[in-house]
C-alpha cells in the first residue's frame with residue numbers, strides 16, 4: 360500500500376535521472392530535496408541514509424513529492440528477502456531491489472510477495488554486476504565471464520523470474536535492450552558527466568551516452584551531491600538531456 364503521505368509522482372515525471380542521496384546528515388539531504396523539483400528526478404535512498412535515518416527518511420522525501428528508489432539490494436534466503444521486499448512496498452516506495460545472485464527462487468519469492476499490492480506494488484529490479492566491478496574483481500570470485508557476459512546471464516535469470524528490470528552498467532544497455540526486450544527496465548549507476556572523476560566506479564558512461572544507449576534510469580550520486588551547487592548541477596544535467 361502507499362503510505363498516507365506519499366504523493367505518487369510517477370505520472371508527472373519523465374526524467375530519467377535518479378539522484379543517489381548518499382549524505383551522512385539528514386539536514387543536507389533534505390535541504391537539497393527542498394531546492395529541486397520532483398519533475399527533474401527521482402531520489403534513491405541507499406544503505407547509508409536508511410541505516411542512519413530509517414523509514415522516516417523515505418517518508419520525508421515522499422511528502423515532498425518524490426518517488427523513492429529504496430536501494431537496499433536485499434540478498435538473503437527467499438523468505439527473508441520476500442518479507443523485506445513486502446516491507447518496502449508497505450512504505451510506498453517507487454522501486455526496490457534485490458541481488459540477482461541470490462538466485463531464481465529468491466527472486467521469484469520477492470516477486471510473489473508483491474502480488475497483494477497490485478498496481479501499487481513498487482518496481483522490483485535486481486542488481487547484476489555492481490558497476491564498481493571489473494573483470495579482475497570477478498576473477499577474484501572465481502567468475503571467468505566478462506562483467507557484461509555475467510551481467511547478461513544474471514539479467515536473463517531476472518527477466519525469467521518476472522522482475523521488472525535490472526541494475527547494470529550503461530555500457531551494457533544497448534546489448535541488453537536488444538537481447539532482453541525494450542520493456543525490461545535498465546537502471547544504470549556509474550554515470551559520470553564528462554570530466555568528472557570516476558571515484559570507485561569502473562564501468563562508467565556519461566549521461567548523454569547513457570541516454571543514447573536507451574537506459575531507462577540513470578543513477579547519479581557524487582557528481583551532483585558533492586558539487587558546489589547540487590541543485591544547479593542537477594538542473595544542468597537534466598537540461599543537457601533534453
Ligand SMILES: O=c1ccn([C@@H]2O[C@H](COP(=O)(O)O)[C@@H](O)[C@H]2O)c(=O)[nH]1
Nearest residue numbers: 379405488489490548549578579580581
Ligand atoms: O551496481 C551498482 C549498484 C548501485 N550503485 C549505487 O548507485 C550510487 C552511485 O553513486 P555515485 O556517487 O554516482 O557513484 C551509489 O548509491 C551506489 O550504492 C552503484 O553505484 N552501482
